[in-house]
Amino acid sequence: MTIHEQMSQQQIAGLSIAYIKDGELQKAECFGLLEVGKTNRINTETIFNACSISKLVTSILVMKLVEQGIVDLDEDINQKLTSWKMPEHSYTQEKKVTLRHLLSHQAGIIDPKGSFSPLHSLWQRPSMVDLLKGTTPYCSIPIDSTFEAGQEFHYSDAGFCIVQLLIEDTIGSSFSTLMTDVIFRPLAMTNSFFSSAVPTANTASGHQKDGTLTAQRYPIYPYDAACGLWTTPSDLAKLLQEVIQALKGKGTLGLASIHELIRPQGCKEWMGLGVFLDGAGEQLEISSLGWGVGYQCMLVAYPHLGKGFVAMTNTDTGVHQMQGLLGEIYRSFIK
Template structure:
């Protein structure tokens, strides 16, 4: 069941996209998955349903779903001062935190007062050493070389922040006493049968055959074939378009009180309600429209990869588009945007 009004193969040639996977949700179920091109340029490795892409910042949507699960089971509280549960590091108090504290809610909505230092949060460098979240947050790594602190009063501005999701990851690890990777495997990937998804920093051998290599907008291999971001909750997800669709379906099902993860209708609704000082961001997602037409989206963009997830959760429709090419332009200005328009 191909998408209408677009010749994807022709548009891939036009934009020099090496590989692409599209998963479409209609009426609360996966309608079809289509795959095009190659996992790696100048090889015979074709993209298929099991092909794994770097999802980059779509990781934040998955992390938000994990937070909702942990809030539901009573391990976390969306509106509590994060310092109550943080053990291995604390958000430094300053004059910006006098009236409002940093909470999971404003961290998930990028309105916590936390900002990313300039030229921070890049892919793993050549020394191959994975920093801890405490090292990142205290400014002791090349990925973030200044300590993280609150830079404006929470909930008075929007500043997109990877550092904020590092704090979320640290809370989860401090509270549960396990690594973020273990927790998300146990509570999200395993129960939803997302068998081709991983946040691990060491790419597992069982996935080697399915991983796609990153490419630039000339069709050449990226400098790092498989870019690793050593702050998983913010950008570390490797997955397939079909697996991501399973998670979108879980949110849709939770809104109908049919969650496989035990997420309540109330918690699911929290994610798609605009909060704080902006009307276009929920918890871990961006929003547009209202009522039955509410649309949520999450974008991923990093070295060699671009992707987009869009869903109309109350209508039961959605689309996940993943490429192993960095087009160098916003998703809506390239092939991803053209596919989205065809779907919409």
């Protein structure tokens, strides 16, 4: 089936894709609508919720701060945290929780069930400290490590909330401001931001699996580092281009430590720092998936080969990306 036919069958309102070849943006394709029942169509500057692709972008920011000597991947996080501390246990005496553990989801943290939902109200945005203390409806149990770091993989939004707080405590600036100054502005990612004030003119509204609008047109996640990014495939393609260039010792950001980002970490050979890995050598594949209320997206790249793609939709299909249209796009890409 064509993309249009698959979108119709899966009731996907809109889709935007950017392809990279030879380290450059090859083409961008757009399909469908910003919102069902309206006439405004998706274009290359249409903004989507990137959901957990935020974690990859956060990890790249952390690597830049590591290179600047501001943070250390292997230092006890409590050395930098000031407004909240990771609780101490007998097992943390020997092995401290580090940024490396947090970025690779191996910090011994298991997110409380039902936690980290979208904002109920824009006027009640919780603080990172309150979230981690377990005093908000978004996370009603205090965050803690339940076993020694580095022993198991547990995907964790809470871990990236700690990363955000550590950065803000260390720098003394908001995470969103720092991301704009260090990553978005230098790479000319002009349609990317972390903010609760989502511009509506060319932002894709979220849709449910039956094709209807989500209760809130633009569900907001108040956890910037974990899942708060709003962006476009073309902007994320610029970030991928930077990774590709950095592997050659080039690029705008000067990411000399990029090899560490895409190296297997800890107890899982398929986990890098904020990014999933498959294959090795020249055939190394890196990927990041985003799935939240009203949106699904996928980022895949073969950085040593200089190619990749980013696909974003404004519909939660109710099935894993690989079982739906995004999976078909992936399989077509790797042929």
